Structures are given as C-alpha cells and as structure tokens.
Amino acid sequence: MTDATAGEAHIPKGALARLMQRKLALLGLALIVIVVASAVFAPLLAPFAPDEQHFDGLTLEGAPLPPNETFLLGTDLLGRDLLSRILHGARTSLIIGVAANGLALVIGTLIGITAGFFRGWIGSLLMRFTDLMMAFPALLLAICLAAIFHPSLWIVAIVIALVNWVQTARVIYTETSSLAERDFIAAERTLGAGTGRILFRHILPHLVPTIIVWGTLGISTTVLLEATLSFLGVGVQPPTPSWGNIIFENQTYFQSAPWLVFIPGAAIILLALAFNLVGDALRDVLDPMQRGRD
C-alpha cells in the first residue's frame, strides 16, 4: 500500500456523500427515521390511547388477545392495544437509548481520555474510581439513585448514564494511553501544540471508532436497563409505556401470549441494529485509510 496508492488521483469527496453510497447504512438510517417518526407522531399514528383499557381487549377468560383486525398487534394483559403502546413507547426508549447512552459515552470518554493522557496521580485516582464503579453492582446503584430522586423519564436517563459510563471509560483509557505514546503525539509536542489541541485534534479523532462501537452496543443495554428499573418500580412509571416495561409487564404471559414479548423485543433489536449499521458505516467513512475501499 505504498507506491500503488500514492499514484492514484486524489478525489475529494464528502464523508456524507460516501455514507449515502452504502446500502446498509441507508437501511439503518431509514429504520432510525421510522422509529423517530413513530415516536414524534405517536398520537396521530396510534389507533388508540396507550393507556386505554379496552373492554373487548381481553378474552372471556381474561387472557390477552392475539393480533386481530381491531388490535393489529394484539392486546396486553390489561387489554390495552399493543401497537399503540409500542408507538408511544418509542419515545421513552429513544430518549433512554440516545440521551442516556450519549451521556454515558461523554462521561466515559472524558474520564478515560483524561486518565489515559495525564496518568500520574490524577489518572490513578480516576481509574481506581472507575474500578470501584465497575465492582459495585450497577443495578443496585441505579436503584439507590432512582430511589433518592423522584423517578421521571429524565432522571432515569441520568441514572442510567451514571451507571453505564464505566466500560467506555476503561476502553478509552487504554486506547488513549497507547495513543499518547505514539510518535505523532511527540511530534505535536515538539511543534509546540498545547494539551487541549493534542487531546481534541489528535487523540479524539482516533477514538471515534471505539466510541461508535460502544455507543451502538450501549443502545440495547440501556433500553433493557431501563426496563429492569421499570420492572423494579424505580424506572419510568406506569402506565407510561416503554419497550422495556412492555416486555417486563407481560412476561408472565410469555407462554400463552408470546407476541407480547417478541414484538417489543424485536423493536429493541431493530433499533440497536439500525444504530449499529449507521455506526459501522460512519466509522469506515470517517477513517481516511478506508477511502476508496467501499
């Protein structure tokens, strides 16, 4: 990859344009748009109110209805329309998956990059704190935090972020400390570059692939963590639907009404997959070494 590529003509092309050339990335983007749209337009799209308990929504024995003409995705254990709940639940899950996860990434990256770059006592302090957080049961911590603050969607998002930054910080720390030893960082120092410049212009861009990978992985874990919290009564409060708490509310009916678990589960998987596809494509598009290989 030395002389051959050196001879090629340089075609400047925007990263966005190259992103648009990838079919899988477009599929991911389309899925994200669908989820966002259903979250935003849920009141218009949903056939029923999410917390409306339908009189005809249960069988005579009181079991949930399977998908039928009236209730396209069936009903849940209280006779509410599943489709309406999923559309409305997209709001909660998107906020958790994007905001909580994004916040966790920011915290993790900041702590990891600071510890990895400066090392010394400040690095040790931050990393020991991270280890401590890792050793502490995340769920227990989340329950404590959620119990202290009055549970609302945003509080839940912040609690999840405070629990979920740890792995990111660890990984970013390792990468930063190896990057900081590289010659091009030493070269920057000899040029007179300040710390801020080195950190944000030269180290951060190299961490982007890692951040993207952890970000996409985090979507499904945060959505499920929110569900766990909801199940334990410290998450999003019922009757507000979220994909996670739909699964947990209905899991007792798993054998007789499996769609109640499969359908919201599929929604979570699709959301994670969509971000994964876009994330992968972004990583490749932003890496100059990958240019001309797609």
Place this chain on the structure above:
Amino acid sequence: MSLAPDDAQTSRSGADLAPDAPPVLAVERLTVSVRSEAGVTPLVSDLSFTLRRGETLCIAGESGSGKSITSLAIMGLLPPPAVRVTGGRIRLGPTDLTALGEAGMRAIRGDRIAMIFQEPMTSLNPVMTVGTQLTEAIRAHDPVGRAKARSRALAALKAVRLSQPERRMTQYPHELSGGMRQRVMIAMALALRPEVLIADEPTTALDVTVQREVLDLLRDLQRETGTAIILITHDMGVVAEMADRVIVMRDGKAVEEAATADLFARPAAQYTRDLLAAVPRMGRGAARAAVAAAPVARLADVTVRFPLKGGILGRTTHHVHAVEHVSFDIRKGETFALVGESGCGKSTIAKAMVGLVPHEGLIEIGGSPLATLTGPAMKALRRRIQMVFQDPMAALDPRMTAGEQIAEPLLIHGIGDAAERQTRAADLMGRVGLTGDQLGRYPHEFSGGQRQRICIARALALNPDLIIADESVSALDVSVQARVLELLRALQKEYGIAFLFISHDMAVVENISDRVGVMYLGQIVELGTRAQIFGNPQHPYTQRLIEAVPVPDPALKRPATARLSGEVPSPVHPLGEGPARVVLTDIGEGHLVARP
C-alpha cells in the same frame, strides 16, 4: 532467465561446494500472486534460481521487491488464502514443494529447510525458556529422548558461541539481548542440520557490531555444516561480504543474477547500478569547510536518568543512566552527528533537547537555558528547534492530510490566515520535492520516502535554527535514503539550518556530518571533526564501530579480528552508584578522546 555459470573460485565459504552436484534447491519460474477485489496481482513473477550445497545466495532488493515473499513461498508460509503460488515449481532435491500439502510441508520445515527472521523477539515464544524451545524444536522432528534433545540443544547454543550456554537454557527470551536472541534463533535453525537455511534480513534489527558477530557466525557455521544459505537483505554491504551469488530483485522480478564479484565489478542492469551508487560508502563524503559560527545549541554536563521503582513501597531503587555528563555544542549551519548503538542514549539527548524528557545540567538553545523556560517562552523556543523522527508513518497523524500537518505548526503558533498557511504548505511541499496537489492526501497514500519528506516540510515550516534528525533515514530504502540525505544537504545550504543528526549508521554519518560525537553507554567517548573521527579514530569503541560496517566491495579482505562475543554492560545502577565518568582529553585541534 539463464543461470550464471557457477565459478567455484568466487565462493568464499564452500569447503563442500561441488559445482557439478545436483542443486539442493531449485526454484523454477516461480510466480506468486495476491488475489484481491481488484483481481490477481503478481507479487513475484517468473523467478528461477538454484542453490547448491554450501553456497550462499543473496536475494537483494528494496522494500516491495518480493524478496520476502519468495522466502515465504519456499517455506510454504504464504499468508492464506489471498497469497498463493500461481505458477512454477520449487524443488527440494526430487520433491516438489508446491505440490506438497501443509502436513508434508510441516515435516520439511525446520528439518530440511529452516528460517530465521529479522526480529528474533517476535519469533521466540516469550513464555518458554530458551532451553525448552530448543528442545521442543529438536524433538518435533527427531524422536529422541528429552535428555538427549537437551544435550543437543546445549551443544547448539555452544556452537553459536553464546556466553554461559547452561544459564541461557534456563532464561526467557526477554532476558537476552537482541544479538543473543538472534544467536538462539540460529542455534534453533541449525540444530537439525537443515539442507537450506533462509535468513530474512537476519541482522537488520541489530547493532552494527552485533551484526558483524552474527554474520561471522553464520559464515563459520556454514563452513562446518555445509548448509546452503539464502540470505535476504537490502544491505549491499552484507551482500558483498556474505554472498557467492546474488539475485537483484525489483517489483517481483529478478533484474540481474551474477556472481558477487561480477555484480559489484560489472553490474549489467541499470537498476543494479543505481542501487550500488546509492549505497553510502565510507570515505565518500565531500570535504567541507569547518563551520566557525556561533553555537545555536549548547549542552553542558547534561545528565538524564530514569528512576526504576521497586519494593513494597514503590521507592526508587535503581536508575537507568541514559545520558551521563554530556557536553557539546552545535554551530549555526553545521551538521553535528551523534553515533552509537542502541541504548547508548543518543535519542534520549534529542528528547531532552526538545523537552520531551526532563534533564539535569544545562541545555541552551539560542542562548536561553531550556530548563528555566515555561509557557509562552517555551512555545517561542519550539519555533527554533524542530525534530524529524525515525518512522515517518508513526510521526504523522494518520487522520490528517499532508497539507493539514504541514500547516499545523503555523496554526499552533498563530502565523498567517488560512489562505496564507495553505500557500506556505504548498510552497514547502514543493521545496521537499512533492507537489502542491498532493496536499489533500493522507499519510498512507504516500510512500515511505515521501512521508519522510512531509515530516521534513513540517519541521521547516517554522524556519527553525536547528533540526534534530533522529535516525531519520534509517527506515528508508537506500535509494530513497540517498535522495533524502541530498535534500537535507540542499536545505542546509539554502536556509543555513544546523542539524543534529542521530544515527547508528557510520557510513551515512561519514557522508553528511561536519562534526561527530561517538556515544557509548550514555557518555561521549570521542568527539571531533569528521576527518578526525574517521581518519584518525582514537577510542577503541570508535575503531570497532568503523571496522564493523559492512563494506560493499567483495574484493576487500577484512583483517582477521578477534571474534567478539561480549555483551554491552547494563546502564542500570542502584541508587547512589553510577558508571565511571569518562574524562575527555584534547589530543589536538579539538579532537576529544576519552582516556581509556
């Protein structure tokens, strides 16, 4: 391609050389190709040669010439599935190796064809002792008892003249020095008495004096065992000293094949002539007028020590004495070279001068002592002193374009606006022999030499007084190296920049420097003008360094010298102790030599 007639008198190794005997190894019209999305590209095409018992065949060429791929093809170690032999045959005696499966090759590898690699540390298993690895290697091919194999392993270590062989058997690879590790690899390769030994750049990662020992060793062992050697190297000096016959390769094709003496005396191909012309030779440097200008940098009594912490409390128990009481100055417009082998502290001095490691003593750049400067004053000083690193790929940010990186120092120091910086970057690109339209490319889109030019352009951007070149040409192919050295010389003439040129390569130093400091174990043992150091070397270490350089002239008879196998002492000392300080005495006209 027809084979050159083999004339026995050019062979300097072969007690066992029999011109009429059938070849041990015959490669016939070998083609190796890589399959990619772009199609099938040949890496080696139509290569033929034969190898006889006791003969040394050198395959010489620059990076990307296909010489290593050839050796991997013979070993059956081509990286699957993309790279494959797509034509021709490799015959070991009557066996066609290309038709042999992996199981068949496994029986041949190590037993009949052995290989040693450039970097012995990566070829040895770090969690097994040397003795265990050697014993296992022997037992893998020879069904002998453990005790028998162990005694054979010990004999092999003795054969490669490793000091304290019994102790080495119980040591792990990281406890040995680079030269010792390469000896272990050779011992392992030769323990089974293979018919063919392939040595892929066996001495490139070693210091020049260690290289000398390893080459001597290979030659001695070949004389004893009659093993045929394929030596793959980029170093024409090594070729001249070791080879009976040479194949020069370029872009996967054999450009020329000849007996060594013929090749050096009458190179037939233009490429061979260019390659030989580019090799730095001792005594070729043009005499230059002594520079008498004021110093741009002055070092007085500079010491750099790194603490080693140990014990329960993590207190400093030992120091690595990297640099000890070093004093010299660099004058405006001159090239001062620091030479020495790995670990002698030459790169540490460079790092101390740009403030990357803390130091004791005085480093003065343009009259201001480095240690007292902070903040803006330090930043201002950085404009006057720049550094070019050894590996340009590592020294450039892979995610920034060449243009951005060259403009980076201007941006950091707030010089000019975006358009002016762009113009200056384009201008600098032109100055180092690249073109302005390459500004938008990323480092991986350039070749090694071009990348080093970008680094040089970046160093020039601030118009510094002094550029520190830390092994800046060592990683480059000789022809590229020659052009980069030429560029440095031209830039010096044009801008009056002083260079601190740090290198382990005596021939390069001899070609480019005005004054030279020879370093050994953190101290300068000899310092003088180029003529003084190379014309009249006084210190035994300087003499050894100069003698060890392989000379690209097969006719040269090297005087028999004592075979060295000593190890360099460690620079690590307990707290409060240190190496004996050498005292430099002037033996006339500023030629300083350490009293022995």
